[in-house]
Amino acid sequence: MQADQTAFRTMKDTPAREYLVSGSPLCPGCGGEIALKLALKAMGERTIVAFVPSCFGLLTLYPYSSMKNSTLFTPFACGPAAAQGIVDGINIRVEKGEIKDPRSKVLVLTGDGAAYDIGLQSTSGAIHRRLDFYYLCYDNEAYGNTGFQFSSATPFASATSTTHATESTPGNPLRKKDLFEVWRAHRPPYVATVAVSRPVDLLRKFEKASKIRGPKLFIALGVCPTGWGSEPRETVRVDRLAVETGIWPLKEAVGGRVVHTYVPRRRAPVEEYLKKQKRFQHLFSPKENRGAVQAIQNAVDSYWEGVSE
Amino acid sequence: MTSAKRMLTGNMAAAWGARSSNVDYVCGYPITPQSEIVETLAGWVDRGEMRAKFTNFDSEHSMLAAAGAASLTGARTFTATASQGLIYGLEMLYAIAGWRAPIVLVNVSRGVGMPMILQVEHGDVLAARDSGFIQLHAETCQDVIDFVMLGYRVGEDRRVMLPVIVNMDGFVLSFARERVEIPEARAVSRFLPEYEHPTPLLGDPEAPVAFSPTTTDGFVYSYFKHQLHLASIESKKVFAEAAKDFSAAFGREHGVVEEFMTGDAETVFVATNSYSSIVRSGVMALRREGERVGMLRVKMLRPFPSEEVARALGSARHVAVYEQNLAPGRGGIIYPEVTEALYHSPHRPEVIQSFIGGLGGTQLGLGEMRLMLKKCKASRADSRLHEPVLLFRKEDSDRLAEALRLAGTAPGTASAVRKHAG
Numbered sequence: 001m002q003a004d005q006t007a008f009r010t011m012k013d014t015p016a017r018e019y020l021v022s023g024s025p026l027c028p029g030c031g032g033e034i035a036l037k038l039a040l041k042a043m044g045e046r047t048i049v050a051f052v053p054s055c056f057g058l059l060t061l062y063p064y065s066s067m068k069n070s071t072l073f074t075p076f077a078c079g080p081a082a083a084q085g086i087v088d089g090i091n092i093r094v095e096k097g098e099i100k101d102p103r104s105k106v107l108v109l110t111g112d113g114a115a116y117d118i119g120l121q122s123t124s125g126a127i128h129r130r131l132d133f134y135y136l137c138y139d140n141e142a143y144g145n146t147g148f149q150f151s152s153a154t155p156f157a158s159a160t161s162t163t164h165a166t167e168s169t170p171g172n173p174l175r176k177k178d179l180f181e182v183w184r185a186h187r188p189p190y191v192a193t194v195a196v197s198r199p200v201d202l203l204r205k206f207e208k209a210s211k212i213r214g215p216k217l218f219i220a221l222g223v224c225p226t227g228w229g230s231e232p233r234e235t236v237r238v239d240r241l242a243v244e245t246g247i248w249p250l251k252e253a254v255g256g257r258v259v260h261t262y263v264p265r266r267r268a269p270v271e272e273y274l275k276k277q278k279r280f281q282h283l284f285s286p287k288e289n290r291g292a293v294q295a296i297q298n299a300v301d302s303y304w305e306g307v308s309e
Numbered sequence: 310m311t312s313a314k315r316m317l318t319g320n321m322a323a324a325w326g327a328r329s330s331n332v333d334y335v336c337g338y339p340i341t342p343q344s345e346i347v348e349t350l351a352g353w354v355d356r357g358e359m360r361a362k363f364t365n366f367d368s369e370h371s372m373l374a375a376a377g378a379a380s381l382t383g384a385r386t387f388t389a390t391a392s393q394g395l396i397y398g399l400e401m402l403y404a405i406a407g408w409r410a411p412i413v414l415v416n417v418s419r420g421v422g423m424p425m426i427l428q429v430e431h432g433d434v435l436a437a438r439d440s441g442f443i444q445l446h447a448e449t450c451q452d453v454i455d456f457v458m459l460g461y462r463v464g465e466d467r468r469v470m471l472p473v474i475v476n477m478d479g480f481v482l483s484f485a486r487e488r489v490e491i492p493e494a495r496a497v498s499r500f501l502p503e504y505e506h507p508t509p510l511l512g513d514p515e516a517p518v519a520f521s522p523t524t525t526d527g528f529v530y531s532y533f534k535h536q537l538h539l540a541s542i543e544s545k546k547v548f549a550e551a552a553k554d555f556s557a558a559f560g561r562e563h564g565v566v567e568e569f570m571t572g573d574a575e576t577v578f579v580a581t582n583s584y585s586s587i588v589r590s591g592v593m594a595l596r597r598e599g600e601r602v603g604m605l606r607v608k609m610l611r612p613f614p615s616e617e618v619a620r621a622l623g624s625a626r627h628v629a630v631y632e633q634n635l636a637p638g639r640g641g642i643i644y645p646e647v648t649e650a651l652y653h654s655p656h657r658p659e660v661i662q663s664f665i666g667g668l669g670g671t672q673l674g675l676g677e678m679r680l681m682l683k684k685c686k687a688s689r690a691d692s693r694l695h696e697p698v699l700l701f702r703k704e705d706s707d708r709l710a711e712a713l714r715l716a717g718t719a720p721g722t723a724s725a726v727r728k729h730a731g
């Protein structure tokens with residue numbers, strides 16, 4: 001999309017209207033919360049949010065709701081399947097003439113645990129069925145709500161409460177699952193990664209997606225001070241470092257073709273990002289684990305070597 | 310009533326039940342012995358013979374999630390499964406009930422593995438007994454159609470707003486053809502009003518709704534759980550009203566239980582589902598031999614009709630609870646429910662005995678009925694049999710012994726089975 005076709009040129013163009021109101025029970029400095037806030041601003045008032053157990057499960061907490069939108073809280077694995085039911089149900093009622101087209105949009109909102117692990121099957125099904133819906137995964141790279149356990153989104157060498165950093169193990173021994181590619185392999189019309197330190201990029205991506213029918217999928221980096229051991233006030237800085245080190249590439253695939261929407265000119269060394277977080281602390285003290293840090297750097301470098309734009 | 314009578318399998322009857330109820334949305338996933346239901350519905354939708362949307366899912370868990378969610382938008386929704394599928398989706402059953410989404414789900418009962426089996430056992434549907442779904446258990450193919458329609462009528466009632474499971478026996482009913490009356494559209498429209506959700510999930514910014522917010526306080530959780538309980542209890546009354554209208558519209562009577570020759574019966578057999586037909590004919594045969602026997606068929610398993618059960622069994626000396634499930638470490642699942650219902654009865658029967666049979670579709674016949682009667686008569690109040698009696702035919706026992714021999718299984722296993730063999 002050309003820049004002139006967008007309503008979002010600078011941060012000042014961020015819609016003022018709030019759908020995620022202040023005073024939610026989430027932690028201070030929650031990165032995922034900012035991502036959701038922006039996403040809802042871009043999507044607007046007719047958005048139905050289908051969400052699942054996760055930190056964000058607390059966004060509706062009887063007798064309160066932090067969201068102005070209509071919401072359905074579903075079991076962990078089936079957000080996208082519930083979205084199918086909502087979309088089908090509304091379409092049927094419109095076709096029967098029982099209701100006017102409410103022009104509603106359905107947003108599935110989950111953490112990485114649902115998106116990468118337990119809900120991957122139902123997501124696969126919904127994408128395959130070409131369901132017209134949005135999916136926002138805020139990726140805090142672990143099962144946060146239950147105490148920050150390993151998920152398949154956990155990056156290499158991150159300590160979690162089920163992948164401990166000890167003398168013999170550097171935290172998680174496995175690489176992060178590439179959900180972007182897993183989703184893209186389903187050939188959805190739109191899939192993107194986003195980060196809250198680049199809000200205009202985020203808003204534009206939702207804007208672009210809104211013109212497309214079918215599955216529109218987003219993975220947002222969800223900086224998580226509580227689980228990551230970062231400073232709550234540094235959330236946006238940590239987020240920016242993830243982008244500037246190249247650890248969190250910003251990209252989209254329209255009709256399958258991948259385009260990086262922001263390419264850091266000179267990538268900052270990964271240490272700058274890692275050092276901000278207690279989950280990687282064992283890589284630097286009491287002794288530096290050069291091998292592990294280098295492995296992380298190498299993985300980032302080799303990723304960007306493969307990027308041609 | 311000038312409605313069509315046709316030879317239909319139980320599965321076809323289930324599909325006709327959905328079609329007759331003007332279902333808007335069907336969610337499908339295959340499993341034997343249910344598949345014919347969703348195949349039939351998909352065929353009708355594909356050929357334009359039924360105005361509904363059909364969606365194929367990636368699992369029962371997903372299928373049920375979509376079914377429940379669609380129901381919240383105000384679409385009348387139908388789905389079906391069996392056995393492994395029901396258990397696979399069990400989490401969703403609780404969610405759908407908690408959402409108060411009045412779908413109808415037909416379960417075609419089949420044993421739950423391991424070991425895998427395709428034939429009937431009620432362990433699947435009874436595992437869902439505490440989910441909040443209303444449960445109606447069918448004896449005949451006609452019951453299946455009737456219960457689907459009654460299910461929507463009762464479940465969608467504002468005083469209830471609960472999902473309903475209609476249960477039928479795998480193979481015995483699902484694949485058996487019977488003469489079934491397909492209801493006339495005009496009669497249906499008199500009996501079954503359009504489904505209207507009071508606060509549909511549509512994304513209307515003027516009417517936002519938050520379904521099933523999280524609760525962190527026990528008092529809130531208790532409130533919603535208790536509401537679910539009260540709605541379930543209320544459904545019995547609503548069922549009675551609906552059954553009256555049903556009888557006026559279609560000429561068939563339905564109650565939460567059915568009493569057969571219980572009036573002067575000394576021994577009453579309690580039964581459910583399709584094997585009730587066998588028990589009924591056994592009762593008639595035993596009557597001809599001069600035995601004062603009867604049958605109580607429980608049609609509604611949830612809410613459990615304790616009062617009706619107690620009333621029907623109050624004058625019997627012996628109660629033989631025959632059931633097709635075996636809860637390891639417990640015995641029959643229905644037996645304690647019947648016993649509890651009778652505990653508060655002023656006329657408690659002398660003997661309440663548990664019998665288990667028909668597991669995996671093993672046979673029940675007059676021989677087993679005679680044995681149950683004999684056991685009941687032989688046991689006195691002070692020597693109640695606490696263990697369930699497992700009904701096992703000699704021919705089955707012999708075939709089992711041969712199978713164990715071929716498999717090289719240790720003989721201990723075989724003798725454990727033989728101990729309870731009737």
Ligand SMILES: Cc1ncc(C[n+]2csc(CCOP(=O)(O)OP(=O)(O)O)c2C)c(N)n1
Pocket residue numbers: 053054055056076077110111112113114115140142143144145146151
């Ligand atoms: C079927 C099922 N298994 C496990 C859980 C427990 N559970 C609730 S929230 C949660 C963590 C979710 O992690 P994620 O999706 O990454 O979201 P986050 O908590 O990190 O925001 C888990 C494991 C559950 N609710 N349901």
Ligand code: SF4
Pocket residue numbers: 026027028029030031032033055140144145222223224225226227
């Ligand atoms: S644990 Fe992390 S993701 Fe969860 S609310 Fe707190 S900061 Fe946000």
Ligand SMILES: [Mg+2]
Pocket residue numbers: 111112113138139140141142143144145
């Ligand atoms: Mg997470």
